[in-house]
Amino acid sequence: xxxxxxxxxxxxxxxxxxxxxxxxxxxxxxxxxxxxxxxxxxxxxxxxxxxxxxxxxxxxxxxxxxxxxxxxxxxxxxxxxxxxxxxxxxxxxxxxxxxxxxxxxxxxxxxxxxxxxxxxxxxxxxxxxxxxxxxxxxxxxxxxxxxxxxxxxxxxxxxxxxxxxxxxxxxxxxxxxxx
Amino acid sequence: xxxxxxxxxxxxxxxxxxxxxxxxxxxxxxxxxxxxxxxxxxxxxxxxxxxxxxxxxxxxxxxxxxxxxxxxxxxxxxxxxxxxxxxxxxxxxxxxxxxxxxxxxxxxxxxxxxxxxxxxxxxxxxxxxxxxxxxxxxxxxxxxxxxxxxxxxxxxxxxxxxxxxxxxxxxxxxxxxxx
DNA sequence: ATCCCCATGTAATTTGTTACATGATTGA
DNA sequence: TCAATCATGTAACAAATTACATGGGGAT
Numbered sequence: 001x002x003x004x005x006x007x008x009x010x011x012x013x014x015x016x017x018x019x020x021x022x023x024x025x026x027x028x029x030x031x032x033x034x035x036x037x038x039x040x041x042x043x044x045x046x047x048x049x050x051x052x053x054x055x056x057x058x059x060x061x062x063x064x065x066x067x068x069x070x071x072x073x074x075x076x077x078x079x080x081x082x083x084x085x086x087x088x089x090x091x092x093x094x095x096x097x098x099x100x101x102x103x104x105x106x107x108x109x110x111x112x113x114x115x116x117x118x119x120x121x122x123x124x125x126x127x128x129x130x131x132x133x134x135x136x137x138x139x140x141x142x143x144x145x146x147x148x149x150x151x152x153x154x155x156x157x158x159x160x161x162x163x164x165x166x167x168x169x170x171x172x173x174x175x176x177x178x179x
Numbered sequence: 180x181x182x183x184x185x186x187x188x189x190x191x192x193x194x195x196x197x198x199x200x201x202x203x204x205x206x207x208x209x210x211x212x213x214x215x216x217x218x219x220x221x222x223x224x225x226x227x228x229x230x231x232x233x234x235x236x237x238x239x240x241x242x243x244x245x246x247x248x249x250x251x252x253x254x255x256x257x258x259x260x261x262x263x264x265x266x267x268x269x270x271x272x273x274x275x276x277x278x279x280x281x282x283x284x285x286x287x288x289x290x291x292x293x294x295x296x297x298x299x300x301x302x303x304x305x306x307x308x309x310x311x312x313x314x315x316x317x318x319x320x321x322x323x324x325x326x327x328x329x330x331x332x333x334x335x336x337x338x339x340x341x342x343x344x345x346x347x348x349x350x351x352x353x354x355x356x357x358x
Numbered sequence: 359a360t361c362c363c364c365a366t367g368t369a370a371t372t373t374g375t376t377a378c379a380t381g382a383t384t385g386a
Numbered sequence: 387t388c389a390a391t392c393a394t395g396t397a398a399c400a401a402a403t404t405a406c407a408t409g410g411g412g413a414t
Contacts, residue, residue: 001274002401009281019365029280032273039402041367062410064366083285087296088274094211095180095267097326101208102188103319106262117266140282143344147276147337154333158326165322181373198393218374220395241382243394 003035004043005082008052011071012079013138018044018067028132028141031125031148044069052078103166115163122156182214183222184261187231190250191258192317197223197246207311207320210304210327223248231257282345294342301335 001009006029010021018040025035035043044067047053052075058066071079096118103111129149134142180188185208189200197219204214214222223246226232231254237245250258275297282290308328313321 001277006277009277012281012284017365018367029277032271032276034270034272034402036403037365037367038369038404045367060365063364064408066365079281080284083278083281084289085274085278086292088278088293090271090273090275090297090300091213092211092269092271093213094269095264096269097211097323098180098185098188098208099262099264099267100323100326101317101319102191102258102262103322104317105191105259110263113265114267118269121269138280138283139344139347140280143282143341144276144279146341146344147279147334150333150337151330154329155326158329162322162325165318165325168318196393197395198391213374215375216393216395217376217397224395239382239393242392243380245393 003039007043008075008079015068015070108167122152125152182218186222187226187254187258190248194247194249287346301331304331
């Protein structure tokens with residue numbers, strides 16, 4: 001499932017502009033999929049070209065025309081097909097964890113700020129997901145939001161309870177490696 | 180932190196070949212960073228070119244010469260610099276969760292196999308991480324392994340306890356959307 | 359005053375994936 | 387005999403990120 005397909009899917013929930021979709025990528029979908037304008041606008045252009053969505057331009061004053069996209073029947077069918085895929089991926093890419101692997105080479109101070117930053121990010125995420133209450137959302141989205149929340153809480157708890165493990169009783173490993 | 184840098188970092192743990200690094204990307208590092216030969220070999224070639232690592236070719240019979248890479252002092256320094264980065268990323272990309280958002284459009288059967296596949300993958304991961312016991316690993320790696328384990332267990336538990344939420348009491352949403 | 363929100367898009371670059379290419383040894 | 391492990395690499399392709407480009411309106 002690439003961004004094109006996911007945009008198509010989002011439009012099954014109702015019409016939206018590229019800007020609207022971006023916001024959704026920052027809120028309810030942000031914790032497991034990210035996309036910027038550079039991906040979304042071309043995706044929508046492609047979907048319109050291939051008649052999977054229609055586009056209505058709404059004139060605006062002082063800003064570019066708002067383009068509202070609506071899924072077509074062909075788009076619906078196409079998306080249903082995409083949903084039949086088995087073994088969808090589920091990958092993490094964490095520079096944070098990568099860096100922590102080398103905690104023994106880092107200064108304690110830096111390590112602390114790294115962990116604190118991550119905890120802050122987790123708190124923001126937790127707050128965000130909690131604010132995406134169950135109101136009127138598809139049950140799948142509710143499930144996924146709960147999933148993100150559960151995982152984020154577990155991650156937070158783990159970091160808080162185990163960060164002491166990262167600080168070695170002997171902080172001489174750093175100098176040893178540097179020399 | 181890109182693959183180049185991470186390969187360089189892995190070499191701080193000792194000399195290794197591209198093949199060795201790939202194995203590490205499949206085991207202890209696999210749950211948060213992935214890389215194939217197509218990324219690793221070019222990365223090592225680049226590191227050697229820029230004198231951040233040295234390469235010793237060990238003749239083999241019946242297979243290509245084994246190329247063993249060793250980090251240089253310049254490499255060490257370069258890696259330390261890379262470790263000073265703040266705000267490293269931590270992103271998930273889950274087609275699995277993306278699909279689940281549209282559970283109301285899926286057949287129950289398909290939904291079940293999707294969830295079962297994910298649970299199996301989680302079990303494999305859990306087993307793998309458990310087998311990466313604390314023996315002789317840097318404390319950072321131990322922490323990161325524990326992190327992966329904790330998160331995987333939380334994910335598993337959540338799916339098991341909440342999968343019933345995905346199956347609507349009314350399965351008519353599908354037909355409604357299709358029509 | 360200044361910053362954020364609205365609103366669109368393109369182009370260059372970076373990055374990584376996949377397929378291709380080769381082939382002996384070892385264990386089931 | 388069949389699959390897996392060891393062992394390297396290139397080239398074509400796909401995908402997404404980043405920077406660029408523009409600009410009014412409203413809130414603090």
